Amino acid sequence: MFKSLTIERYRGIEKLHIDDLKRVNLFVGENNSGKTSVLEAFYLNMHAVDARVAAGINSLRQMFKFIPDRWELFFHNMTVKKPIAIHSEFDGQERLLKISLREIRDEGDFSIDLSMSEKKVVEPGKYVGWNFDFSLKEPQTEWMTFHSHLKDTVLKSNQIQMNYKVDTKGSPYFVQGSFIGSSNPINDALLLQWVKEQQINKKISKIIPILNNIDPKIQTIIADADGIIRVDIGLGSLVPLNVVGAGTARVLFILLAISNLQGSILLIDEIENGLHPNSQRVLWEAIFRAAKEFNVQVFATTHSQDCLNAVTEVYQKLDKEDFFKEESDVFRMFRVSNRDNVHQVVKYTEERLKSSLEGGWEVR
Secondary structure (H helix, E strand, O other), rough: EEEOOOOOOOOOEEEEEEEEEOOOOEEOOOOOHHHHHHHHHHHHHHHHOOOOHHHHHHHOOOOOOOOOOOOHHHHHHOOOOEEEEEEEEEEEEEEEEEEEEEOOOOOOOOOEEEOOOOOOOOOOOEEEEEEEEEEEEOOOOOOEEEEEEHHHHHHHOOOOOOOOOOOOOOOOOOOEEEEEEOOOOOOOOHHHEEEEEHHHHOHHHOHHHHHHOOOOOOOOEOOOOOOOOEOOOOOOOOOOOOOHHHHHHHHHHHHHHHHHHHOOOEEEEOOOOOOOOOHHHHHHHHHHHHHHHHOOOOEEEEOOOHHHHHHHHHHHHHHOOOOOOOOOOOOEEEEEEEEOOEEEEEOHHHHHHHHHHOOOOOOO
């Protein structure tokens, strides 16, 4: 799991350090405080040797078309003279990603060098593109450096799209994980794929009891031959999932994401989207339970007071049930603020969050 993250010169963030990360982490703050940028920084660091991920990350913000200043939008104050730096501690590793813009020689639209060599001097060329320098340090070893680049010609062709999951399983250089963006909270194609996988592995039954907290009538969920997800709610025939409700679909999608990311990372932007306050409590209980069962670390953002109330109530409920007996201290909330272009983080344990909410203090 991630233990800390330091961001320098990424988007609106000049410098920000976050530590004491736990299994379930919630970032709150005003609009434009940098919450989404923090999630993006995690994702970039997770896939630090693949420049294509960075090129496609703008699609999470509904920016699909190539624009001339697309590169500069990633850099603090759109100043590209100094590289972006994202440093993390993950499962004993130190991971340092530096992103810069430079001219690159004509060696293909995309390349990755995993030769563990010293930093190479690249001869100037006529193509401008992303340059990734990723350094990795395992315990009791020296730093290893890897390189990746992507030309702007690929972006101009609009060939890059952000995927929820990059297939890098087994690679020591990648951290497995998925990113659920706020603008598209449910990826229909991926939801269908995950339902099919759960059917094949006979695991869909594990999710039904959790969904019953939203709708007690749900008996099972299947993907039919036409690629439609259908739900048995006790009627004469199974009905499409969207008939049951968007809230149910949202909870199902997040549950399936966690169950399919065993031992990995899940990033969720604006987790409250499309959910009634009562459903948020169901979702948070599902997240705590599933994250523990499938060994997944969760990072989410919100600016909803209902969401804060829900996660606090759920944590207290589970604590009374001794749910955290085997793994205590599993939750942190971080308030991200931006005052005069200086970013700060205030850390809340579950007890501090509970006291703050009971005292009527503003923690968003």
